[in-house]
Amino acid sequence: MxxxxxxxxxxxxxxxxxxxxxxxxxxxxxxxxxxxxxxxxxxxxxxxxxxxxxxxxxxxxxxxxxxxxxxxxxxxxxxxxxxxxxxxxxxxxxxxxxxxxxxxxxxxxxxxGTHVYSISKRIMAASVASGCFTIMFNGTWFDFFPSVFAGGIGYGSVVYFHRIVEIRFFAEFLSSAIIGLLAYLFVLTGFGIELDKMIIGSVMPLVPGLLITNAVRDLMAGHLVSGLSKGAEAFLTAFAIGAGIAVVISLMS
Structure with missing residues (x-):
């Protein structure tokens, strides 16, 4: 017993x-x-x-x-x-x-169990979301397909780089730099029109929206340690995205 x-x-x-x-x-x-x-x-x-x-x-x-x-x-x-x-x-x-x-x-x-959606499906969803975000932020339809392409490549890059480098900051930094470079090349070749709209739409799948939401909810529930740590993690992700874009724009300008 x-x-x-x-x-x-x-x-x-x-x-x-x-x-x-x-x-x-x-x-x-x-x-x-x-x-x-x-x-x-x-x-x-x-x-x-x-x-x-x-x-x-x-x-x-x-x-x-x-x-x-x-x-x-x-x-x-x-x-x-x-x-x-x-x-x-x-x-x-x-x-x-x-x-x-x-x-x-x-x-x-x-x-x-594996992830309910395969990597290819997630990349496709990120691509479509990137184009839709570009339109939502008052971009033109000429920028829709460039954003779809850049957003899909950027999201796929995060998955690939994160497998090589365990530090997620570098994966997000490199992926956002690739997005900025692709958007700049699209505008340079005439395939896209508004650089800022394409970049904003393409990086949206990388934005830590769920992490920010959980940080706020944990803080409201009184879990200060978890809320602050998740907030710091979200800040680092946002900083990596912004730094990657900033580096490309400063070098290409």
Whole structure:
């Protein structure tokens, strides 16, 4: 009996930690991650669980006196489909539809799953979004297709450079520089008209909109450490984009 209880306790900890890790790596807000972990624990009868989440790590304990468990978060991306899947598992646990073992198996399946959209589909979506943003910012239809091309190349460059260089700042800097160079060449060859509109539209898929939103929501929820760190990360991304464009424009002018 004692061994069974210990096994279930350890498995519950794994379920809570795995749910939090998947959500945090997929772009969920820290307060939402903490809430999901605590809800899962309480659904299995653990009412005094403690959870502390930052963008780079998760601490969890089933009560105040037990040792804390820690997971380091190395990679963070945007995959709201996985966040939705974990939330669905959490709701099923709350309604009593899943056991601890079954919940762990479902979360492992979600963890092993690939991104819901392939890289080619994401590049295509970024391309179309770039052209639409150019029109939205009062660009002309002559700049639509150059923006589509530059935005797609720029987004694909981020994915490629990030695989080579782990520091995302350099990947975003190089990608924005490529976008600025392409836009400048399009205007120079007469394929495009308004340089500023094409650049603005093409860099929009790189803008950390979700990161900024999560930073504000974490700050409003009282998670100051997470909110400030995400805000700093968003600032660095915006700075990398602006610096890449600025370098190209200054060199070409």
């Amino acid at each position: 004692i061994k069974d209880n210990l096994y279930n306790e350890q498995l519950l900890i794994k379920v809570c930690m795995l749910a939090g890790k998947i959500m945090l790596e997929s772009g969920a807000e820290t307060y939402r991650v903490e809430d999901t972990m605590l809800r899962i624990a309480s659904s299995f009868g653990v009412m005094n669980a403690q959870s502390y989440v930052t963008p780079t790590g998760i601490l969890f304990s089933i009560n105040e006196s037990e040792p804390s468990n820690f997971i380091r978060i190395m990679e963070r991306s945007t995959d709201l489909h996985k966040v939705t899947q974990v939330n669905s598992i959490s709701r099923k646990i709350s309604s009593g539809e899943l056991t601890v073992a079954r919940a762990h198996a479902c979360l492992e399946k979600i963890k092993q």
